[in-house]
Amino acid sequence: MKVLVLTQYFWPESFRINEVVESLIAVGCQVTVLTGQPNYPQGKVFKGYRAFGFGSELHKTGYKIVRVPLAARGKAGAFGLIANYLSFVFSTSLIGPMLLKGQQFDIIFVYAPSPIIQAIGALLIGKIKKAKVVVWIQDLWPQSLEATGFVKNKFLLASVSSVVRWIYRKSDLLLVQSQAFSPSVQKMAGTTPVRYHPNPGEIAFASFDNSQTVALHLDDGFNVVFAGNLGTVQALDTVISAAQILLPYPEIKIILVGSGSLSAWLASEIQRRNISNVVMPGRFPVEAMPGILNQASALLVSLSKNPIMSQTVPSKIQVYLATGKPIIACLDGEGARIIEQAGAGLACEAENAPELAQRILTLYQLPKETLKEMGNAGLKFYESHFEPNTLAENLKKHFELVLTNK
Structure with a gap:
């Protein structure tokens, strides 16, 4: 053909x-x-x-x-x-x-x-x-x-x-x-x-092994990683507002890996509000992403609150499922449904910073074995669907x- x-x-x-x-x-x-x-x-x-x-x-x-x-x-x-x-x-x-x-x-x-x-x-x-x-x-x-x-x-x-x-x-x-x-x-x-x-999902994740050199080393602690475009529809103002709520928990860090139209605004807003638990390491080539995401404690996906966005499945969801890591989904509709159906993590309403902060805190407080079970459930769902x-x-x-x- x-x-x-x-x-x-x-x-x-x-x-x-x-x-x-x-x-x-x-x-x-x-x-x-x-x-x-x-x-x-x-x-x-x-x-x-x-x-x-x-x-x-x-x-x-x-x-x-x-x-x-x-x-x-x-x-x-x-x-x-x-x-x-x-x-x-x-x-x-x-x-x-x-x-x-x-x-x-x-x-x-x-x-x-x-x-x-x-x-x-x-x-x-x-x-x-x-x-x-x-x-x-x-x-x-x-x-x-x-x-x-x-x-x-x-x-x-x-x-x-x-x-x-x-x-x-x-x-x-x-x-x-x-x-x-x-x-x-x-x-x-x-x-x-x-x-x-x-x-x-991405083929690169199937071939990754822990012996490969990683492009970015994450510090110890509970690292919540967002990877991808830093743009308007990703509702990243909600993410940094949730991070501000979580400042009393110094072990929790939010890592924004990527770049986009809001990169400069995010950097200035983080500085203006003195949000010390958000890190912006920049953009990395796709082949480097498995090694970065593999270090995460949890992975974050977010979208703005809009009827059209609620019908969309961000492609990063397939990537996240393939990592075998628990997922936090701050979005409505189809994307949240997939995470919940897979048993791969927790979802909350789009653009709701207090709910997002609570979901992150909930995962942080769960036993490591429970987090591993969530990640494994996501990987199993990925293998059968994506x-x-x-x-x-x-x-x-x-x-x-x-x-x-x-």
Whole structure:
């Protein structure tokens, strides 16, 4: 089966789709990737690439990556982001077919975190190549635009909604990363089938062992680690408010590993409020994360309080489950449900700092054996629901079903 993976974000950027491609190859798919010039998250094109360059390269493991021109994000201001998004749509739609001339594909698979409009290029290429288009939806549009405050104009939101509806209805199959997405997506999708396909965990965690060198050593004590993007939707003001409540317990530390739009604000706020139990060591490459998370006493995931966020399953939940560590979930809806169903930790209402502080304190006071049981329960749930190789086989089956429904 020949698969073209279309994704705006790809290696050497750190996104889950990188490993999904490896997993698809492992289950027998012939994969080519169509992507842009790497520039996330710093907003500057990576060394060795040019924003308006195009052509192909071979990944170190042997598959072809075709790159189209892309306007870099810059400092993630509104104009820079819009230019970034639209340039990828135009490049994949106009230049993509030329770069792929003479190549045939059975499936065009779109990895679709925001923005969903990247699927437009896939639909055009699919028509040219007579290939089926499968879109893997990671965010709900236009709801996510409204939830993050990026777009507030009602007319513009309605226009985006019309485009999304068109994309959904022109696709051959829609996959959703959260079961809670299904009703909203199906309502807009018309007769296009919608199926659940979760994000897998990261292969790096399966190969980690304690003998490997770690990039960051955590101090002794009860270390609650948050890893990932430090942005608005992560509700990190709630996290530092909970940390302030926990100041009387000096053994408890909250470690914010990562970077994002709120990094500078968080650092200044921590200093202003004299919150001595929060540490911000910065961002680390994905291959370093197993060694860091393996040292944690507990792992923290948080999201803002919003109906759309409650339907989302942050991809870090799969990562956390794979570590075998207890999890604290300060969020509503689907993500909290998974943690509770797995028996992997404790959940509390989104943006509720006193409740979050109490959940952290509860874990801190539990016997180590109980914490270990929670972690083991999470690992068992991960292996039965999010193991990468199993999900790659399932993804291939989705493709095969689409191809048989000609």
